[in-house]
Amino acid sequence: MRRTLYVILISFFIAGCSGGQKVTPLAGIGEPAPDFTVELLSGKKVSFDNFRGKPLVLTFMAEWCPCSNESAPVFKEAYRIYHPRGVEFLLLGFQDSLSRFRKFVEKEKFPFPAGYDRGDRIGTTYGVNAPPTTFFITADGIVRNAYYGKIVELEKLSSWIDEIVEEKEPRAEEKRS
16 A cells, blocks of 8 residues: 555656646637736736736746756856846746745745745646746737746757747847838
């Protein structure tokens, strides 16, 4: 019995954190991102409307997830590069306790806002089944891409962010008119 429980827990941990499962998010690619309101760890409340007009990288992570821990440095570096260009980042604690998520955010010293997804409601609305999961949302509020799993290559993360930045910046022909 005990061995069976360990096998189930290890299977959940590996499948849940690796991002090996591909599912269609409820927040469909090419569709408007679902609205949400969340309390940040700072105590301030923000909603999706606070990010309208700016590209948004919305990522769900958990302290217990090795993939989230491995991804953290790349997200911090991407923020350093892209935030000056108007890209917003929001980290949401998902499938984690508030205390553990708070320790994770403090340990990693994320330079962007972090909120706790109480009851995993926002993640459920977006169709997230495991951390880390990241959504790339245009300034117009459209989900351009979603990725399930760790991101440890800055080039990979940058390519998806570049897509939502390019949609924000006017094309050359639009600038001339």
